Amino acid sequence: MRVTENSMFNQLRRQVFRNSDSLINAQERMATQKRINRISDNPVSAARVLDLKSSISRSKQTINNIEHATSVADTYDTVTGQLSDLLGRAKELVVKESNEATSTAATREAARIELSNLTSEMVQIANTQFEGKYIFSGYQTDKPAFNDATVAAGGAPVTAGTLTAASKVLDATAMNDHDYEIRFTAANAFDVVDVQTGLAVASNQSYTSGQAIRFGGVEVTVANGTGSPSAGMVVSVTTTPPGAYNGDGQTQEIEIGQGNRIATNLTGDRVFQGVGISGGIDLFALMNSINTALSEGDYDTIQAKLDELDTASEQVSNERARNGTRVNLLEQLKDRQSSIQDSLEILRSDLEDIDVAEAMTDLTKAQNVYEATLTAASQIIQPSLLDFLQ
Template sequence: MRIATLTAHQSSVNSLQERKRRLNEAQEHLDSQKRVLRASDDPVAAAQAERARARAALSESQQRAVNASRAAMNQADSALGNVTELLTQVRETLVGAGNGIHSDAERAVTAQQLQSLRDQLLALANSDDGAGNFLFGGQGSSTPPFTDGAAGVVFHGTAGSQTTATEGLPLSLDGQSAWLRAPDGNGFFKATNANSTTASSDGGRVTDPSTFFAQTAPTTTYQVQFSVVGGVTTYTVSKDGAAMGPAQTWTGSGSGAKSIEFDGMSLGIGGTPADGDTFDVRMSQPSQSIFDTLDRAIAELKTTGRTNAQVSQTLGDALTGLTASENALSGLRSRVGLALNRADAAEDRSADLKLQAEDQRSVAEDLDPVQAIADLQLQKTNYEMALQTYAAVQKLSLFNYIGG
């Protein structure tokens, strides 16, 4: 078979160009420290690297959501910490107002102090994150969620909370349930002084839980009614309108409270009950508003000419309502703490996911430096050999032979 000089020359040129291309690619891979620069280098590895990058991007997105939730919950925790301090001041003010020698003017000063604390609490209830998102606005509100009006403080947000799409971490909190809808009374039942001006009731307590839960339903009501005949004071306890037994002689009087017990409950009555005085008891409902509690206390402390029993009832009701709201807001703060713990765990998972994705991407496309250097050296040697071959082929022509 005859091989023309032109064919040999072209073959040498093609080989030289191919060797040069491989040398350039080897140098490019070494400079970038990447084994796979384009899909054609290794289609399978390129696909694996792309999936790994997608997982890393997802983890970064999740981390941004975690950071947003953590920032909001830290702000909420700080706000609720301030709320706790204000509620402590409210309690101290109410207890101080119980001094029996205080005048109407002194009680009016106490009312002003409570009004100031109440206004500060409302401002904290409308706390935002600095970007226009209200921390206690539920699922979202473009305006302050709590507004003050003639009927008291009203919630204009949407019940529930905003959460992140992936981990479900909260970005806002349902403030309505804690600020306005705590279980009223002592959390089990609520006692109300219906008409007495000479006696008062405390918040009551459950003394026998098994009996209480067995004998009561959400709609169960009780009434304690006093009767004074011939200087003898008796009382009757009715359940859902029916007397629970015969009238009992009342032996308590003065400032010390005497307990009346029924169906696993105990209700303390202080002062001197008058004929016809009535105290109503119903099961607790989610209707306790810290603002309503303070509004009633402020209004009643501003009212002049009230008896010591009436003032005692005002303060007792306010302290009972305050305790209920404190418990609800404390529970909300506990949920904030749990959310922060979840954020820490979510951050760890996100970091692990990103690290795994980076490892998988590295395995798929990163270069082995030792192997890359060896490959570059090989391509250099091949290129030099191709140059020498090309130089030798150039001499294989008739003109070189004649000229020789």
């Protein structure tokens, strides 16, 4: 075959291009530390890598979710622990006062006041916030789960002007869930009637203008416009003891893996009111009734409430255990996800990442080949017949 200078140079050019191309590819692999730099480098492996990356990313998010759920569950654990302790202290108090022989009106009153403080503490526990959210309110995370004690008073004026009634809670545990009416029988005398029972709490009390009226743990101050109260004027008072649930008892869920959901919250109605538990106990009502029994010296009731306190402790412990099971499950899931993620990473790395030693060898090889081509080229280009013709 005739070999012309043109074909020689063309071939040389092609070889130089081909070798510099493989050199630049080897360099790219070395620089990015990846053997697949674009899908077309190896579509089959790249498709697997895309799938793996997708799974790895999902797994990471699942671990995020699990960690979030775990930190929430930890909060519930702490809080239910505090609640158990609180019920324990309440029981100690009640046990002491259940013994008619050693209990006196004075010790009962001291116990009642301490119990009253415990109830306030219980409200605080029930309204615990995690990251600014009330954790026992179900979906209503922007509302405190339980009301503290409240009182509201109001009524229609009899004479000109406006009837104003200011009210405040004096002793939350002395309150019941009843409505009252302050009925003025004269400008300087009034009765207080319990609307629910229809019984008079106080009768024919004397009244001086601006005087605070106290009953059932609350205090009401009445101002009747410009004049003084007159006979027939009625002030309605609504009292709510602590313990009314504001939440909705809904269970919050979060995804832990595709389509798998786990509940993250405990609801206040279940933990504090025993809703949905057979024989469940309303802790606030229990505290209130013990309180009443203590103030009335009703030892039968006090003793009966001891059993209920035990049941209540059990109820709280059960809820705490339920939460604990969740923590265990989350830990297991996290371990599993982590190991899944690790193995996925290994698979991905096998497909996508370079073996440094191999890549280095490839690079050196490509460099050598390139240099050899250039050396050979300079040798081939040299001679021509014209060199030998003188």
